Amino acid sequence: MKKSLYLFCLIFIFFSISSCTREKEKPYKPLYEIEPSAKIPEFDPDYAYNQIEKQVSFGPRNPNSKGHRETLNYLHGELDKYTNNIILQSFTYQGYNNEKLELTNIIAKFNSEKKHRIILCAHWDTRPRAEMDKDQANQNKPILGANDGGSGVGILLEIAKLLKQNKINYGIDIIFFDGEDYGKPNDLESYSLGAKYFSSNLPQDYKPAFAVLLDMVGDKDAYFPIEGNSKLYAPGLVNTIWNLAEQIQADKFISKEDESIYDDHISLNEAGILTADIIDLELIGADTKTERRNYWHTQKDLMGNIGKDTLKQVGDVLAKLIWSIKFNNV
Numbered sequence: 001m002k003k004s005l006y007l008f009c010l011i012f013i014f015f016s017i018s019s020c021t022r023e024k025e026k027p028y029k030p031l032y033e034i035e036p037s038a039k040i041p042e043f044d045p046d047y048a049y050n051q052i053e054k055q056v057s058f059g060p061r062n063p064n065s066k067g068h069r070e071t072l073n074y075l076h077g078e079l080d081k082y083t084n085n086i087i088l089q090s091f092t093y094q095g096y097n098n099e100k101l102e103l104t105n106i107i108a109k110f111n112s113e114k115k116h117r118i119i120l121c122a123h124w125d126t127r128p129r130a131e132m133d134k135d136q137a138n139q140n141k142p143i144l145g146a147n148d149g150g151s152g153v154g155i156l157l158e159i160a161k162l163l164k165q166n167k168i169n170y171g172i173d174i175i176f177f178d179g180e181d182y183g184k185p186n187d188l189e190s191y192s193l194g195a196k197y198f199s200s201n202l203p204q205d206y207k208p209a210f211a212v213l214l215d216m217v218g219d220k221d222a223y224f225p226i227e228g229n230s231k232l233y234a235p236g237l238v239n240t241i242w243n244l245a246e247q248i249q250a251d252k253f254i255s256k257e258d259e260s261i262y263d264d265h266i267s268l269n270e271a272g273i274l275t276a277d278i279i280d281l282e283l284i285g286a287d288t289k290t291e292r293r294n295y296w297h298t299q300k301d302l303m304g305n306i307g308k309d310t311l312k313q314v315g316d317v318l319a320k321l322i323w324s325i326k327f328n329n330v
Helices: 002-025 045-057 066-079 146-165 193-200 228-233 235-247 264-270 308-324
Strands: 032-034 086-094 100-110 117-123 171-177 211-215 224-226 253-257 275-279 325-327
Touching: 045 066, 045 146, 045 308, 066 086, 066 100, 066 146, 086 193, 100 146, 100 193, 117 146, 117 193, 117 264, 117 308, 146 171, 146 211, 146 308, 171 193, 193 264, 211 264, 211 308, 224 228, 228 235, 228 264, 228 275, 235 253, 235 275, 235 308, 264 275, 308 325
Parallel strands: 117 171, 117 211, 211 275, 224 253
Antiparallel strands: 032 325, 086 100, 100 171
16 A cells, blocks of 8 residues: 555656646747848838928927927827827826826727737827026927927827738737827936837736837937847847848947937836837937037027938838738747
């Protein structure tokens, strides 16, 4: 009796160990893969450029302004051409000097029924002050934000058009965040207001695979090194994006890690959404060696700085990423 029990225990342990070993030996299957031979639609930089120009035509888009209200209506109307599932996520924020900000995140969902999703995002508001302007008379005036605000939105509107025309087998949420550029220097609490609100109010079952943020992606002499916090939070995603850029010879993408900044991607990463920020880091501070490029947070953030070749490269990299993704177990 004891011997039989002993043998039974040995057999049980043996099969238990074998089972565990087999479990450990199971090959890891990633959530998604990049399909090298995927057909990639053509990104139209003229359309993206015209969409930036249209935003600028409304004037400054700082919260509570006339341009802000008109642009909200325009962006809603444009996205409505490409998807019938648009969410206006409205909220308020107590700003400086008791100013009550009326803010709205614009969320356009493509293939809303799909579980596997990614996010593409940019901020659509512009800065309410130009504190870096050399002319003191301009420093308390809102900026037009052709690049800082307009460029990312312009590119993503072209991507929205392509998504309407070229189907994918997973879901994409294009999000235009509001209130990104409201804060004053050294007051991070009042920056990235829309991204913070979105990240704090995620649906319980909403778990996108990753997000890509575009910010200041239109300058004619732009280049995009790897932003430090993106590398810290989402190294795999960063490697994928910059590798794809190299494959298609998008030479404005530089595979070298640079400084870390605070942007909308911080809130998303802290909420568990792996996010990479594609951004022209050299512009920050308005102190580049190229005098023309010293327009960050000034009245010189105008259409004359925007280059279609830059829009094309960023759009091509995004398109390559989007249409090369193959989710497993879809």
